[in-house]
């Protein structure tokens with residue numbers, strides 16, 4: 268059912284991804300197209316307990332499934348709850364021959380559905396005329412990007428893939444009606460509630476709330492690798508939408524200082540709402556270009572609270588550089604980003620180097636810097652670590668523990684020992700401590716500043 272590669276229409280970009288390990292490209296591309304089978308929630312320990320949220324999840328799953336999927340914990344990361352896929356409760360083949368009508372969504376929405384989401388109104392491209400509320404429909408994704416929003420006839424294409432079965436919750440005119448004009452309010456609400464998809468990931472939507480957040484496992488591991496402690500001064504350089512920032516503050520028991528920067532103003536506004544809702548007092552978020560966060564002329568601040576950015580040398584105990592990247596690890600990647608070009612791919616390492624160059628002086632001696640990306644390219648991952656080790660002799664690579672992912676790629680500038688220290692989610696073993704790990708592509712490296 269899945270394509271062989273997200274880059275069938277963009278072979279030039281595909282060829283850039285693993286230039287030094289081309290023999291692994293085919294396997295990587297096919298893995299990117301597949302759905303991660305585990306769903307993970309990070310429990311906010313300042314608001315609730317893991318057993319309490321686990322019970323809430325289990326109640327929801329029991330209500331929805333006669334054979335509810337298993338919810339399990341990961342001992343080395345106690346705030347995580349994982350949900351396994353379900354066994355099919357409906358006969359998909361039978362449904363494909365019985366059901367009359369189809370709904371078509373775009374490839375991004377399709378990817379979200381395969382991970383357990385429902386279809387929100389803006390995601391619907393086609394719904395056949397005459398489709399009724401509460402009618403069961405077959406749901407497809409248009410991989411070619413040719414289906415026009417508002418289509419009211421059967422959309423036939425060799426590039427559409429079957430995703431699953433859903434129930435219509437909004438009528439056509441509510442989805443496509445007056446709101447199709449550019450001046451109208453954006454569409455809101457669930458248009459089609461999914462019953463089951465081909466991935467088997469439970470279709471429970473996003474249950475994020477103050478008590479817990481739906482978050483990919485490697486993003487949670489990343490903050491655990493940083494290991495923030497109460498009372499520390501931590502910089503989150505590229506922070507929006509703030510999911511790692513709030514995790515940092517939670518692990519610090521909301522004691523200490525977390526400075527969050529992002530260069531996009533409206534993303535910071537959204538983050539501020541989130542921080543206020545969670546009542547986290549230790550975080551201060553600024554709309555600021557982190558490549559300019561270091562100021563060589565500024566005196567070290569000995570006030571209890573830091574002022575505004577930029578900051579003086581040796582200010583932070585820990586720095587998270589969760590860098591802007593090509594984001595190619597976001598599985599399932601059914602179709603690669605349509606606007607991704609070779610030039611664009613080559614632009615990311617440039618900004619990542621600038622961000623590193625600002626981070627190193629900001630870190631205190633013995634301070635910890637964690638670098639992460641949600642992509643799979645050599646240049647942005649192993650290549651960036653090799654560049655840092657060469658450019659900044661004061662930075663020592665140390666093991667990125669807890670290590671749930673795989674190791675770094677071969678044939679890059681990293682030594683065999685260095686490859687073992689970094690954490691690449693992609694080629695990892697399928698299990699960790701007996702627990703299945705099937706998640707998105709991600710990379711984590713940890714450094715200590717020696718002087």
Ligand SMILES: C[S@@+](CC[C@H](N)C(=O)[O-])C[C@H]1O[C@@H](n2cnc3c(N)ncnc32)[C@H](O)[C@@H]1O
Pocket residue numbers: 486504505506507508509510511512528529530531534555556557558589590591592
């Ligand atoms: C991978 S996302 C960060 C995700 C975030 N850490 C989280 O877990 O919620 C990268 C972010 O970097 C921001 N960004 C890009 N260039 C930046 C710069 N020069 N300074 C600060 N932020 C930047 C982007 O706006 C984007 O929000």
